[in-house]
Amino acid sequence: MKKLLIIVSILLMTACSTVVPVTMKFPDNPGPLTMQSCPSLQKLNDGAKLSDVSKTISINYETYYECSIKVDGWIEWYNTQKIIFESVK
Amino acid sequence: MWILHFIPDSLIQLVIQIILAAGLLLTVITTVGKPLLKYAYPPATQFTGILQFFSVLILIIGVFFEGGYATEMEWRHRVEEVQAKVEAAEAKSKEASAQISAKVVTKTKVIHDHGQIVRQYIDREVTKYDSQCVIPDVFVKAHNDSAEAPK
Numbered sequence: 001m002k003k004l005l006i007i008v009s010i011l012l013m014t015a016c017s018t019v020v021p022v023t024m025k026f027p028d029n030p031g032p033l034t035m036q037s038c039p040s041l042q043k044l045n046d047g048a049k050l051s052d053v054s055k056t057i058s059i060n061y062e063t064y065y066e067c068s069i070k071v072d073g074w075i076e077w078y079n080t081q082k083i084i085f086e087s088v089k
Numbered sequence: 090m091w092i093l094h095f096i097p098d099s100l101i102q103l104v105i106q107i108i109l110a111a112g113l114l115l116t117v118i119t120t121v122g123k124p125l126l127k128y129a130y131p132p133a134t135q136f137t138g139i140l141q142f143f144s145v146l147i148l149i150i151g152v153f154f155e156g157g158y159a160t161e162m163e164w165r166h167r168v169e170e171v172q173a174k175v176e177a178a179e180a181k182s183k184e185a186s187a188q189i190s191a192k193v194v195t196k197t198k199v200i201h202d203h204g205q206i207v208r209q210y211i212d213r214e215v216t217k218y219d220s221q222c223v224i225p226d227v228f229v230k231a232h233n234d235s236a237e238a239p240k
Contacts, residue, residue, distance in 0.1 A: 022168060022171045022172055022175055023175075024175045024178060024179060025179050027179075027182040027183070027185075027186055028182070028183055028186040028187075029186065030186050030189035030190045030193060031186075031187075031189070031190025031191075031193055031194060032190075033190070033193050033194060033197060034189075034190070034193055040236075040238055041236035041237075041238070042236065043232070043233040043236050043237070044224075044229045044232050044233055045229075046226065046229060047224075048224050048229055049216075049219040049222075049224065050215060050218050050219050050221075050222040050224060051211050051212070051215045051216040051218075051219050052224075053224055053228075053232070054211045054215045055208055055211050056232070058204055058207045058208055058211065059204065059208075060236060061204075062200055062201065062203075062204035065200045066197055066200055066201070069193055069196045069197055069200065070193065073189050073190075073192065073193040076189050076192075077185070077186060077189050080182075080185040080189070081182055081185065081186075084178050084181050084182045084185065085178070085182075087174075087178060088171075088174050088175055088178045
């Protein structure tokens with residue numbers, strides 16, 4: 001009886017399948033620049049001169065374009081990573 | 090088949106093949122040799138039933154292990170394949186991220202440099218008209234309200 005139990009136990013244990021987790025590491029972000037949030041736009045001070053207005057507008061445009069590059073970077077990153085991730089299946 | 094992970098593959102395969110071969114051989118001997126044994130040594134016939142039973146049992150165990158081993162090997166092979174694919178994808182993903190990062194850095198620098206040029210132009214040219222143009226407070230308010238992020 002004892003021997004039979006040992007044999008049955010081994011057989012049962014042998015039949016157990018092992019689940020081997022194969023996981024993909026979460027992809028790296030597209031650089032430290034893209035991890036910074038977009039800054040607030042600059043405002044004019046009271047009594048601002050024409051050159052101050054021009055400079056502030058220029059800085060704000062620059063801020064917008066820098067931010068749009070980050071967003072475009074993230075969109076490209078997402079699309080690329082999605083293609084790579086789906087190719088693993 | 091976690092129990093098999095602790096034993097070398099070659100040893101497992103050898104043991105399984107021995108069990109399978111022994112089971113097969115004993116089953117053939119006890120089945121085919123039964124009538125011969127009857128003539129050669131009649132008292133032995135009383136044990137042939139038990140011998141045959143154990144031979145078949147060994148054969149069944151051998152087949153079971155062989156099947157289990159084959160399945161295990163197939164799974165290991167698949168896992169290795171997927172692992173290789175994942176590693177290749179991870180490398181590709183890292184490269185893609187680095188490329189996008191480089192592109193973002195380059196474009197940001199271009200925009201920054203362009204902004205500098207524009208502001209140098211403002212300092213050089215627009216400042217000439219500072220005294221001629223008075224900016225009304227309503228303009229400043231309209232601008233600042235537009236620049237204010239909605240809450």
